[in-house]
Structures are given as C-alpha cells and as structure tokens.
Amino acid sequence: MDAQRAVCLPPMADARAAPAAGSSATVPTQPVATGFEYVGPVNANLICSICTEPFLDPQALPCGHTFCRTCITTALCSGPVPQCPVDRLPARLGDLTPAGRVVTNMVDELLVYCPQRRRGCGAVVERQHAEAHLRKDCEVTVVPCGHAGCDVVAARSDIDEHRRACPRRAEACQLCGDLVVHADAEVRGSGQTVFGALRGN
Numbered sequence: 001m002d003a004q005r006a007v008c009l010p011p012m013a014d015a016r017a018a019p020a021a022g023s024s025a026t027v028p029t030q031p032v033a034t035g036f037e038y039v040g041p042v043n044a045n046l047i048c049s050i051c052t053e054p055f056l057d058p059q060a061l062p063c064g065h066t067f068c069r070t071c072i073t074t075a076l077c078s079g080p081v082p083q084c085p086v087d088r089l090p091a092r093l094g095d096l097t098p099a100g101r102v103v104t105n106m107v108d109e110l111l112v113y114c115p116q117r118r119r120g121c122g123a124v125v126e127r128q129h130a131e132a133h134l135r136k137d138c139e140v141t142v143v144p145c146g147h148a149g150c151d152v153v154a155a156r157s158d159i160d161e162h163r164r165a166c167p168r169r170a171e172a173c174q175l176c177g178d179l180v181v182h183a184d185a186e187v188r189g190s191g192q193t194v195f196g197a198l199r200g201n
Helices: 069-078 099-110 128-137 156-166 192-199
Strands: 058-060 066-068 109-113 124-126 142-146 153-155 170-172 179-181
Touching: 058 069, 058 099, 066 069, 109 128, 124 128, 124 179, 142 156, 153 156
Parallel strands: none
Antiparallel strands: 058 066, 109 124, 142 153, 170 179
16 A cells, blocks of 8 residues: 555544534533634635635645645545645655644634634634633533532533532431432431431422
C-alpha cells in the first residue's frame, strides 16, 4: 500500500455541523463548541479555500497555502494524486506543518456568537473561548442535575432550582448525621421518613 494512503484516516466529523437543540433524548454532558457564527466580516486571508470558512486548526503546505486540518487531510487522502488544492503542486500528509503563530492567533481570536444563540444566549466571545463558555457560563446550555440516580437535565439557569429540590439530593440525617439521599431517608421498619419522624408525621 502506498505510504500516503497508509496514513490516511477516515475524514473527521465536520466540526461546523450545528448541534441539535436540547431535548429529552440523550444530552451530552460535555458540550462542544461547533457551528460558529462570526461577528462581522472575516479577513479573506483567514478563509480556507476548501470549505470557505475561517481556518480550524490551520495547517500549511510547503507551497505556502493554508487550510483547515480536516479539509486538507481529506483532500490529500481522497484525490487520485495528492496535491495542493490551489496550485496543484504535489503534496503529501507528511508535508503539513502547523500554520504560523500569527495566523493561528488571528483565527482563535475571531469573535463569535455563542453556539447556543438560537436558544437565547447573547454572549459574544473569542472563538478559542467558545467551548469554555459553553461548559461554564452559558445560561441556556443544557446540563445534568448531577445527583446520583437523577436523570433530569435543564438549562444551566434553571438547574440550581431543581438541585435544591431534587429528591435524589444528599442531606444530613437529623438522627445520626450521616449523608442520606432525601428520597430514601426512611426510618427502617417504620415506613416514615427521618424528617417526617422528627416532625411527628
């Protein structure tokens, strides 16, 4: 097998595919920033000639042309003759090198709207911080309750209210001080909850 083909991997999933809105189906607990919507026009020198979007993980060929890593990897692996898509000069995967720091910094610092903009988040962040925003700050990102045994998911802005009332939350037993699950805090053999027993219920 040709060495070029031997190192070619299946094309990675398109990083620009917009994520589906939250639903009752399986919800990822690790949100990923995808489907970037840029604020204002982007310098043409930062646009990949294959996908016509700003570079993602920019990689350069010896001829000087730069592309997204996924775009150029797919192009070199899928064509009958590996070559630069722009000038058609011979090129191989082994020729790829990370683009210069200036180019990488410029695309990383492009301003983008939060990927959850359609769900109501109006934040604008640098692209390099978009995923961190989703994981930590975005108020409309769907997150899990986090209490063991609870499958509830909700927007970050609402999840704290649920957690405070979640039947699977841990609370200190008022009799022994041990942490117990609120819904399971029963006095053995009485059928009463610990908290109800203390109240005389």
